[in-house]
Amino acid sequence: MRAEVIVYTHALMTDEEKKKFTRKRSRPGMGLGLFAKEEIKKGTFILEYIGKKISTKDAEAIKTRYLFEIDNEWTVDGSTRTNTARYINHSCDPNTEADIRDGSIMIDAVKDIAKGEELTIDYDQEYYDEFIKPQGCRCSAAAHRT
Numbered sequence: 001m002r003a004e005v006i007v008y009t010h011a012l013m014t015d016e017e018k019k020k021f022t023r024k025r026s027r028p029g030m031g032l033g034l035f036a037k038e039e040i041k042k043g044t045f046i047l048e049y050i051g052k053k054i055s056t057k058d059a060e061a062i063k064t065r066y067l068f069e070i071d072n073e074w075t076v077d078g079s080t081r082t083n084t085a086r087y088i089n090h091s092c093d094p095n096t097e098a099d100i101r102d103g104s105i106m107i108d109a110v111k112d113i114a115k116g117e118e119l120t121i122d123y124d125q126e127y128y129d130e131f132i133k134p135q136g137c138r139c140s141a142a143a144h145r146t
């Protein structure tokens with residue numbers, strides 16, 4: 001049996017983020033997830049998905065699961081650990097959604113989120129097929145993407 005590794009990641013969150021979120025182990029078989037420390041109302045902006053802006057063309061050559069495409073021209077490489085949004089796990093019935101505003105990836109609540117609830121997002125089909133489907137989706141949704 002593999003020993004549980006304690007990951008001290010909080011130092012990389014801003015003070016503002018530490019008030020709002022906590023990172024901890026998610027559902028069995030999943031890595032760290034991002035959890036709300038306070039209630040978040042539907043429609044509220046939560047946080048930005050940050051990282052290095054690279055050309056979408058170059059992004060195709062990079063092997064990371066933390067690529068977020070803005071448009072045909074630009075993609076954000078969010079693999080940096082200061083990108084708190086990268087800890088949001090996939091769900092087939094998510095409570096957040098990404099919206100591109102002025103070239104930035106803004107994550108908003110699409111449901112009321114209770115204190116202590118995990119933040120989830122539905123990554124696109126390509127992501128699902130590559131990273132989720134092979135081991136089977138472990139999200140809490142009643143029905144999964146196919």
Ligand SMILES: [Zn+2]
Nearest residue numbers: 092137139144
């Ligand atoms: Zn699922």
